[in-house]
Amino acid sequence: MLVGSGSFAQHCSPAYDVSMVVSELSTDVQRLLAAIVAIAQAQHIRIFLVGGGVRDLLLGVDAGRDIDLAVEGDVSALTATLLTQLPLRLVAQHTSFGTATLITNGSPARLVIDLARTRVEHYPQPAVLPEISPAPLAEDLVRRDFSINALAIELFVDNEILHTGELIDPFGGVRDLAARQLRILHPQSFRDDPTRILRGLRLAARLDLQLVPTTAAVLSDALAAEYLGLLSVERIQNELCLMLGEPSPAAVVQRADTWRVSSALAPGLHWSPALAEAELRLQHALATGQITTSANLLFAGLLTYSLNAAARTAFLQHYRLPTEFSRLVVEIGALHELLPRIMAIKYESALEQSLRPFSDAALLVVHYAEQTPASDRIGHYVQKLRPLAPLLDGRDLQRLGVSPGPQLRRAARYAPRCTARWPCRNTRGG
Ligand code: CTP
Numbered sequence: 001m002l003v004g005s006g007s008f009a010q011h012c013s014p015a016y017d018v019s020m021v022v023s024e025l026s027t028d029v030q031r032l033l034a035a036i037v038a039i040a041q042a043q044h045i046r047i048f049l050v051g052g053g054v055r056d057l058l059l060g061v062d063a064g065r066d067i068d069l070a071v072e073g074d075v076s077a078l079t080a081t082l083l084t085q086l087p088l089r090l091v092a093q094h095t096s097f098g099t100a101t102l103i104t105n106g107s108p109a110r111l112v113i114d115l116a117r118t119r120v121e122h123y124p125q126p127a128v129l130p131e132i133s134p135a136p137l138a139e140d141l142v143r144r145d146f147s148i149n150a151l152a153i154e155l156f157v158d159n160e161i162l163h164t165g166e167l168i169d170p171f172g173g174v175r176d177l178a179a180r181q182l183r184i185l186h187p188q189s190f191r192d193d194p195t196r197i198l199r200g201l202r203l204a205a206r207l208d209l210q211l212v213p214t215t216a217a218v219l220s221d222a223l224a225a226e227y228l229g230l231l232s233v234e235r236i237q238n239e240l241c242l243m244l245g246e247p248s249p250a251a252v253v254q255r256a257d258t259w260r261v262s263s264a265l266a267p268g269l270h271w272s273p274a275l276a277e278a279e280l281r282l283q284h285a286l287a288t289g290q291i292t293t294s295a296n297l298l299f300a301g302l303l304t305y306s307l308n309a310a311a312r313t314a315f316l317q318h319y320r321l322p323t324e325f326s327r328l329v330v331e332i333g334a335l336h337e338l339l340p341r342i343m344a345i346k347y348e349s350a351l352e353q354s355l356r357p358f359s360d361a362a363l364l365v366v367h368y369a370e371q372t373p374a375s376d377r378i379g380h381y382v383q384k385l386r387p388l389a390p391l392l393d394g395r396d397l398q399r400l401g402v403s404p405g406p407q408l409r410r411a412a413r414y415a416p417r418c419t420a421r422w423p424c425r426n427t428r429g430g
Helices: 018-022 027-042 052-059 075-085 137-142 173-178 195-207 213-224 233-244 249-258 273-287 295-303 309-318 323-342 348-355 360-369 373-388 394-399 406-413 422-427
Strands: 046-050 066-072 088-094 099-104 112-117 119-122 131-134 152-158 161-168
Touching (some): 052 066, 075 112, 249 295, 273 295, 323 348, 360 373
16 A cells, blocks of 8 residues: 655655655555556556546545546456456446446445546547547547646556556646646647536636636637537536536636636626625535535525526526426526515515425525525525424414404414424325
8 A cells, every 4th residue: 555645735846756646545445446456457458547536636635536547458348357356336338438437335435436448539520529549548638628637647556555657747737736727738629629618617716727828818719619509408507517516606607707608608697796705605504504405406596596587588498407406596586576575574474475385495595695684584484484384374273263354364473383394284184
């Protein structure tokens, strides 16, 4: 097993020891890698840690949940042996692309291993999937998106101990990482694969990177040529989902504004200080366990919050969103219309009736997006009142003989409340 530790600052020196970087992987990950590499070596296959995993290791970020391995050899044959000899399960395999995704059965728990045959790519047209052919690692790095992702470390095993080769960094990825710069590898990059624009946004926001001038110029040409518009809805949707999983989705939108990409994603989408503040409030509520609704859903609501009715409709028509997301966008629109009337609602029972149809997510988004008495009241309702759904409503009381009028309103307002969550109303059987 490798030993030692180190920080990125140390590794920026020209002669740093890459084995120190890999030693930062947990012991059980190193053990699994050693076993995989030993099997590859027995088949005379060279194997490399590659891409964002190397980048993250250099930054000292835990890359332990998803490991990309570039394989100079037959991925299908290697996969077949790995599956028979190691506690791994096959998740997906594309023989024509020479890729396989495996997941651990035991320790380390649920680690995903992506194997990919080293290859060159040829894009016959903009934004289509590439034609590929096997090639050595050096050519495989050339087909990648950014210098900071075109990094590799060869892995070896000797006496069951994992060893590393030199860091392979043909485009100055380490230099760019240290200088916080984002650089594409060739002028056709965004034309070949416009998703790289969106990948770049995420990386730039996450790692606080600036575009180098040459890449900024290529981006500007790519936007003018509208290459993003050539991508399928599914591919953009996939990137939007990844954006929601970033530490700060609002920071991604801020970059999208700076790069002039926002309107290509959704007309009307833009960053504002209010959005950043709302995101901070939401992050805090999630981190402290005040709310447990899906973070992705809430961030999606927050990012689309400022869209006007027309932009919202266009957004829903363009992206075939999963039901809960499209429902959220529709509900937020309806809540916008309701907001001006919220403070005029006198009784809690009436407030409950007005807000009952809305999901927790929509109400929480409005609460965290706005800071007005009306949104505070919505927050009070969803966080305090809704969990205490009324045991008896006006109709129940009428059934019990209370006649309609002020007396019924008062009784409904002060009716005892059950402490179960909201859906208990539907299971009372009445
Ligand atoms: N890659 C690429 N072009 C793409 C997608 C991926 O060049 N359109 C390459 C990059 O070298 C990238 C690697 O494939 O590092 C792995 O892709 P992925 O796992 O999607 O990216 P990561 O860099 O690991 O990003 P993240 O940290 O967001 O998981």
